[in-house]
Amino acid sequence: MKTLLKSFVILFCIASCAGIAAAQGDFVDIGINTEKTVTTVRGLAGLPSSLGSAEDYRVVLRIAPLAPGRKYEATLTFDAGTDIGYAHAWVDGNPYEKDWLSFVGIGTGTGSRELKGKQEKFLFTIDPKSTSGALYIPLRSNKPFTFRFGVTDRLTGVNPNSQDRWGYYYVKDFDVDRIAPFLLKR
Numbered sequence: 001m002k003t004l005l006k007s008f009v010i011l012f013c014i015a016s017c018a019g020i021a022a023a024q025g026d027f028v029d030i031g032i033n034t035e036k037t038v039t040t041v042r043g044l045a046g047l048p049s050s051l052g053s054a055e056d057y058r059v060v061l062r063i064a065p066l067a068p069g070r071k072y073e074a075t076l077t078f079d080a081g082t083d084i085g086y087a088h089a090w091v092d093g094n095p096y097e098k099d100w101l102s103f104v105g106i107g108t109g110t111g112s113r114e115l116k117g118k119q120e121k122f123l124f125t126i127d128p129k130s131t132s133g134a135l136y137i138p139l140r141s142n143k144p145f146t147f148r149f150g151v152t153d154r155l156t157g158v159n160p161n162s163q164d165r166w167g168y169y170y171v172k173d174f175d176v177d178r179i180a181p182f183l184l185k186r
Contacts, residue, residue, distance in 0.1 A: 026096070027062040027136075028149075032072070035150030040086075040141045046096045051089060052140030060095060061137040063151050066184065069128040071175070073155050075121050078147040081114030086141040090124070090174075093186025095138050100186055104179045106172070110145075115166055121158055123173040127181035135184060 026046070028038050040057035052058050066072065087107035093100030110118070126135075139145075164170045174180035 027060050030061050030063045030149055030151055032063075032065065033152050033154065035075070035148050037146065037148050039144055039146040040139065041144070047138060048095065050102075051095055051138040052087075056140040056142065057144050058138065058140045061139065061149055062134055063137065064134040066126045066130075066133045066135055067153075068126050068130040068133075068184075070153055071123065071125045071155065072151055072153055073121060073123055073158070074149070074151045075119055076147055076149055077117060077119050078110060078145070079114075079116050080110045080118040081112060082110045082145075083112050084141050084143055084145045085109040086139060086145055088137050088139040090182065091136040091138060092132070092182065092184050093136070095136055100136070103182055104174065118166075119164060119170055121162075121171045123155075123158070123171065123175060124179075125175050125181040127183040130182070130184040132184040132186060135182060 026044055028036060030036055038059055038061070040059045042055070042057055044058045044060070045054075047058065047060070063072075063074070085107070086109060087105060089095075089102045089105040091100050091102050108120075137149075158171045160169065160171050160173050160176055162169070162171045174182075
């Protein structure tokens with residue numbers, strides 16, 4: 001009986017530690033010059049309420065490794081017309097921990113007009129004084145949202161005046177808006 005009790009205690013400790021690790025590391029890792037398909041989900045525990053409520057569908061993207069002094073282009077691709085509201089923040093530091101800072105937050109939606117393969121692009125630079133190579137993007141939505149997200153250091157030449165094939169402006173340049181360069185130090 002003592003052996004069985006000890007086994008339960010050990011299993012409980014392992015399960016508890018595994019739960020803590022999961023609460024600190026529910027990320028989708030996005031490498032440079034890669035793209036991944038992502039879907040927001042409910043039940044992502046451990047994030048502050050400022051990044052969405054428990055009822056929201058959420059995901060946290062971790063972009064790494066980023067090089068200090070380098071400019072990048074991120075692309076969010078989705079099928080518009082699904083009428084999904086979503087918001088994302090660009091964050092220095094792990095948002096599951098206490099020491100993080102949001103550079104900017106953007107709230108928007110997919111709209112009701114059907115546009116297959118709609119893109120939003122984001123241009124940003126990493127401050128040369130950065131000591132961390134990771135940027136986090138917590139994204140929340142009002143219903144499940146499937147999208148592709150990619151980051152490249154091979155810039156395509158788009159700028160805030162670029163229009164997509166439907167005539168919409170689709171590029172946010174954080175450098176032009178004086179939000180970047182992002183100083184990553186957490």
